[in-house]
Amino acid sequence: MTDRRKTGWILGAASVTMFTPLAMVLAGRRIAVFEHLGFESGSLASPLWWGLALIVAGAYVIYTMRAIPLVADMQREISWFKLLGIASAVVGGIVEEAIFRRWIMDTLASGGFPMIAQVAVSAVAFGLAHGLWALVGRDSRSALLAVVSTSLLGLSLAILYLAAGRNLGPCILAHVAINVVIEPWLMLSAVSGRWGRRTSAST
Secondary structure, eight states, X not given: OOHHHHHHHHHHHHHHHHHXXXXXXXXXXXXXXXXXXXXXXXXXXXXXXXXXXXHHHHHHHHHHHHHOHHHHHTTTOOSHHXXXXXXXXXXXXXXHHIIIIIIHHHHHHHTTOOHHHHHHHHHHHHHHHHHHHHGXXXXXXXXXXXXXXXXXXXXXXXXXXXXXXXXOHHHHHHHHHHHHHHTTHHHHHHHHTOOSOGGGSOO
């Protein structure tokens, strides 16, 4: 099986798994963590926070493209593989923000933990979760870098969540925007274990 096909199966399985709770919500089941995501009329965050979300997304995309040249090299490809990455990006952005920002941070807040603890736990949990996919390529160094970089992203998103009055909309926007650009190439890099230029990666 090629690295691209393996990546497709991983992204497909992850998308189906993460879409399950969203499908339940769409079917009418109430799941509190997925209610009021910040896009409803009358509950939109200030334009300042939407703008900041785009800045966070842009900065992380630029970092990723510099750190992993394959991601930058593949931006012009339009294919079913890329469409799978976009689908995964949208679903993952919604579900992960609901879990790592709303559920973790609000649970800690209700338990009396200070904001700094909420931010720290959210960021570290986010980083550790994303470090797991880097281990697919059996590259511990890349996994460590993934943990550090995504923890910093998680830190930024956690602060944005608090700054926006615990409105999840800007965080979802930033997360989806990042994923739409870097997926499925980031996952392909992890699966192949090659982080360089397109010509050096198995596609």
